Amino acid sequence: MDQLQPARNWAGNYSYGAPRLVRPASMEELQQLVAGSEHVRALGSRHSFNDIADSPGTLAVLDLMDPGTSVDPDTMTVTVSGGTRYGTLAAELERQGYALHNLASLPHISIAGAVATATHGSGDANPNLAAAVAGLEMVTANGDVLVSRRGDPGFEGMVVALGALGIVSRLTLDIEPSYDVSQNVFENLAWDEVLDSFDEVTSAAYSVSLFTDWSGETIGQAWLKRRMDSADSAAADLRRFGGTPAVEARHPLPGVPGSNCTQQMGVPGPWSDRLAHFRMDFNPSKGDELQSEYLIPREHAVDALITMRRLSSLVTPLLLVAEVRTMAADNLWLSPNYGRDGIGLHFTWRQDQGAVEAVLPLLEKELAPFTARPHWGKLFSAGAADIRPLYPRFGDFTALADRLDPTGKFRNSFLDRTVFGT
Structure with a gap:
């Protein structure tokens, strides 16, 4: 069982405070570690931008355990x-x-x-x-x-x-x-046309992502991922909304080469090499971005997008890029899409945490009428009192936690602040 010093997260904006980090190599070692710890939590790939994965005791990293696929x-x-x-x-x-x-x-x-x-x-x-x-x-x-x-x-x-x-x-x-997937990028879609036909735009392919900085009259990029086994796979074309097909591979960030992204230009290939935006063999940049995201019911999509455009002067100066995506409802109690189809308003911020944290309460106040639920692993300012009313099964979850972890072995400051607080 390897023991290392805890380090920083993916973005470098958070240093884990746990006094020790342990890498169990088997189930037996993991069980012994958990049973013998006063406080313990799992630490994954460190792609969270807040303190959700930290612990006042031990962090367990499971990367030495056999995948056993x-x-x-x-x-x-x-x-x-x-x-x-x-x-x-x-x-x-x-x-x-x-x-x-x-x-x-x-x-x-x-x-x-x-x-x-x-x-x-x-x-x-x-x-x-x-x-x-x-x-x-x-x-x-x-x-x-x-x-x-x-x-x-x-x-x-x-x-x-x-x-x-x-x-x-x-x-x-x-x-x-x-299944195979092909990916095309369209540039400079007209905002007015997208807002008038939002459902048509997001249903143009198996997966659609819109990249914008919320300013101006056009959306910078739209990424369309088509399943080649779909009967409507030929529908993935956004030229009717003013979009222009990209003539070379694009990166979501303007001026960054697209070579680190998954294959574009409509070339079909395995789902495993197309559904993600970035290639597995590319090591993503560290230390130059922060992230927030809010999940909003589908019926509020257009009004929320209009609100974000109105807030451009507030958020655009802090942005590297924003992404709009859609997702279907599920029945998982603490999922931000519990019981509702939704859209995600994702913000990739510049590495200025003080300025970003100052903006978040204002942003959340503007999105509150749309019952926006924050992504648990990204930066947000809401506490338990704000979040609890957004989840119909919130009380059921806290009761389950009290039953399975009566002494709070797996709790930390993040959970105290956002789930178990008042």
């Missing part, structure tokens, strides 16, 4: 260790002829961490990554292993659990036969 063709599921990264799993599934329904922008993130925070990809009909969880294995406070499957009591509260219930050691995910 196991495909069950009868149930069309795959079981894998929680510390495995999506890109690693995607490559193995593609090798065996299978696929996941979606991927997030970065394939470098750990599966358990992404699931715990309801991280998502994009697509009108695609729920977030956690919705694919069919079962999980979790080490609870006394070191025992709890196994829960879809349909079991409380399962919907255990999937997106923010690390508050235990350390998820293995996950079982729904899979499907492999």
